[in-house]
Amino acid sequence: MxxxxxxxxxxxxxxxxxxxxxxxxxxxxxxxxxxxxxxxxxxxxxxxxxxxxxxxxxxxxxxxxxxxxxxxxxxxxxxxxxxxxxxxxxxxxxxxxxxxxxxxxxxxxxxxxxxxxxxxxxxxxxxxxxxxxxxxxxxxxxxxxxxxxxxxxxxxxxxxxxxxxxxxxxxxxxxxxxxxxxxxxxxxxxxxxxxxxxxxxxxxxxxxxxxxxxxxxxxxxxxxxxxxxxxxxxxxxxxxxxxxGLREPLYLSALKLAGVDLADCTHLDRLADLAVPNLTATLQQWTAGVDLKVPQVHADPLLEIDQLNFGYDPQRPIIHNLSVTLNRGEMISLVGQNGTGKSTLSNLITGFLTPQSGKLLFNGQSLLDQSVKERADQIGYILQDPNQMISKTLIFDEVAAGLTLRGVDPDEIEQRVLATLKVCGLYEFRHWPISALSFGQKKRVTIAAILVLQPAMIILDEPTAGQDLQHYTEMMTFLTKINREQGITIMLITHDMHLMLEYTDRTIVLGNGTILMDASPADVLTNDAIIDQASLAKTSLYELAEQHQLNPTEFVAKFVQAEREAR
Amino acid sequence: MQNQLLIGYDNRHTFLNRLSGSTKLLCFVGLSIIGMMTYDTRYLIGVMVFSLIIFHFSKINYRDIKFVVNVIIGFSVLNLVMVYVFAPHYGVTIYGTEHLLLGSSQHYFNLTTEQLFYEFNLLLKYTFAVPLALIFLMTTNPSEFAASLNKIGISYRISYSVAIALRYIPDVQNDYRTISLAQQARGFEMSKKAPFMTRVRGSIQILLPLIFSSLDRIEVISQAMELRRFGKGKKRTWYMAQKFKSNDYLALLCVLVIILIGIGLFKVNGGRFWNPFN
CATH class of the missing domain: 3.40.50.300 (P-loop containing nucleotide triphosphate hydrolases)
Structure with missing residues (x-):
């Protein structure tokens, strides 16, 4: 009963x-x-x-x-x-x-x-x-x-x-x-x-x-x-x-890519128990059939950080001898446990904090003697919560605010704002009050308000947090577009493994105030020691590859390539 | 960055720390009221000495409170000057005699012993409660505030709003900092380089997003509280409330005696003023 x-x-x-x-x-x-x-x-x-x-x-x-x-x-x-x-x-x-x-x-x-x-x-x-x-x-x-x-x-x-x-x-x-x-x-x-x-x-x-x-x-x-x-x-x-409208588990996408018939599978909801006839052979065959393309090389340094040190208490540095170079046109993910200094690093770059020692070069020029405002002309910083950034009630005014403060000619302001709104897909809403927009649209307004200043680089904190698959995909497609078409260097601070894997070319893992690893996302997410140190999580792709005697890094890289080509 | 709220509570392991928050609040309120009412200089000096002795026992470090004390002294002096400017003869009116020190009785600005004596009483009234207030704030665990307020008869909803404010002050400060940085990145110059008015206008820019994010916070927190049955009953208990021990009763008794002496003096003096000029 x-x-x-x-x-x-x-x-x-x-x-x-x-x-x-x-x-x-x-x-x-x-x-x-x-x-x-x-x-x-x-x-x-x-x-x-x-x-x-x-x-x-x-x-x-x-x-x-x-x-x-x-x-x-x-x-x-x-x-x-x-x-x-x-x-x-x-x-x-x-x-x-x-x-x-x-x-x-x-x-x-x-x-x-x-x-x-x-x-x-x-x-x-x-x-x-x-x-x-x-x-x-x-x-x-x-x-x-x-x-x-x-x-x-x-x-x-x-x-x-x-x-x-x-x-x-x-x-x-x-x-x-x-x-x-x-x-x-x-x-x-x-x-x-x-x-x-x-x-x-x-x-x-x-x-x-x-x-x-x-x-x-x-x-x-x-x-x-x-x-x-x-x-x-x-x-x-x-x-x-x-x-x-939901995101499929990665291993499921991988099975489909490899041409596995899902009807033959048992325990599809639990990777550890997944049973599919001849799966190892099928996956190995698929892997062998995909050639990894040479990744696009970005060799033009944009932001050079050299031996940077910072700590509120100099005895306990938050950033310790950190050196890294970000190149023009890259799409980078910055990951690491909460409290390892991801925000501190962005604050040092944008000038909210001043390092104790070290060099920061942007386009070959030192950032250290530039004010927050001057740096903001070149590097935009976008917070996770758009409500914390929006200070005007109308979309047009919000996007125009940065230019108005810089004393730009009103005609030019109008032209630049409208052009930016078009890029961001907000042109139709230009006379709307911001309160009428959805969370994702508000986020786009904050990005537009930064883009209008024509920065060479933008830093985004959790750009897709709290958004469903459709809005997530829209946001990331948009960011990829401005990265490709306008050559803007983008650094994403994120906890989302899927995001870093599918949309970024390079992952910087921060831990203990320094760089633990700087490699392709596929390399990072298949490195056990790093995953552990940085509070990341293994993706199901990694487990799938391991279960079937595949080289996980290679498998993940090929999967990502195939997914991107399909997009 | 912790403990920046109010002037820090710290467990200094004195008998004052062990008293319940309600006792300290009652004593503080009782002594303040009687002190505000009386103008008996002898009594005020007595209470002042008493509170300074207690303050000494509280082991509060003078360095921690220097700023607050300076602010209070500054305001008191300003107030005393203003009282003199607006009512230089008030002492004469109260005490009914006039002992001139400077100027003549025809002038608006003259100085009498009565006025000086009256303002000295005022100074005592402003300052005698300061050590008591500091003792209450610095020896009472913030978690106990709400329980203490509730115990002396304030409704628990209002009492709890004090606890919630204490809980959220650091979060709102954080929000303010984040928003301020984001606005600066857009080009609002907020550093000391900018003229004063520009900085004021910049601060207003921060206010709008801060208000919105705080309103969001309030909505979520009130839902979270309802989901855990806040407001269900006419009463609630408090995890952090301290039971009255014998020391609490002893302290209350001492303060009651002091208050009764004050009331007794009203009778002796035939009013709130002690007049040494008769």
């Missing part, structure tokens, strides 16, 4: 009061106790709205109209308060930093117990128990500012697990973690599912990273409806991912 579902949606629709169309349309969904479910879908597919329905933020914080029925642990969501639902379902929000309410770790863990008016001895017992389970015992009196991204997420988990609710909801748990922490986080979630007998719902669009641990069911949403609801293997086999 089948047990009753713990989460059940029947013909459920929801429309926000502020919207003209329903965001969720006629959903039918049943999740059973003990299941681990992944809900995926592009931005605007309604997956976050579904999450809000589950935890009660809808209708409490976001008003709207519901039809059909929806129950969580037997409670009708339209009749339950957010407080009641929070006893059934614990939510870990996307950004662990912003949901950290306590001044210290232990206070944050005890927050919901305080609201339940529990006594101090009870709270102490509960926090001690969960601190042990989640390995937070040594951090209890630390402030949030002292924790790493992975540690903050563990605190968030402890703060909801402490309620002993049987369902856990994770909203994009991987979004703000480096690859190694992301991997550890998925393993921890899997372990908790079993140890604590939980039902887990994960909302995430990075499917490959979630599939590192077994998932019982994959639910794909599009335009407010469920378009696929099956075991991950079945959905992967049907090759639906790309159609549905």
């Amino acid at each position: 089948m047990t009753a579902p713990i989460i059940s949606f029947k013909d459920f629709s929801f429309q926000y009061n502020s919207q003209t169309e329903p965001t969720l349309q006629h959903l039918n969904l049943a999740i059973y106790p003990g299941e681990k479910v992944l809900i995926a879908g592009p931005s605007g597919s309604g997956k976050s709205t579904l999450g809000r329905c589950l935890n009660g933020l809808i209708p409490q914080s976001y008003q709207g109209t519901m039809t059909g029925s929806a129950t969580v642990n037997g409670h009708d969501i339209s009749a339950s308060s957010i407080f009641e639902l929070s006893m059934d379902i614990g939510t870990v929000l996307q950004d662990p930093d912003s949901q950290f309410v306590g001044l210290t770790v232990v206070e944050d863990m005890a927050f919901s117990l305080e609201n339940d008016q529990q006594t101090q001895p009870d709270m102490q017992a509960a926090t001690t128990k969960w601190a042990q389970t989640l390995d937070l015992t040594d951090l209890l009196t630390h402030r949030p500012q002292e924790l790493s991204g992975g540690q903050k997420q563990r605190v968030s988990m402890a703060g909801v697990l402490i309620d002993n609710s049987k369902i856990l909801l994770f909203d994009e748990p991987l979004a703000s973690l480096d690859p190694a922490s992301g991997k550890a986080s998925m393993a921890l979630i899997d372990q908790l599912t079993h140890d604590e007998d939980l039902t887990v719902v994960i909302i995430e669009h990075r499917i490959e990273d979630v599939l590192q641990q077994p998932i019982d069911r994959l639910i794909v949403m599009q335009d407010g409806a469920i378009v696929a609801n099956d075991k991950p293997e079945a959905i992967l086999r049907a090759s639906l991912m790309a159609q549905l």
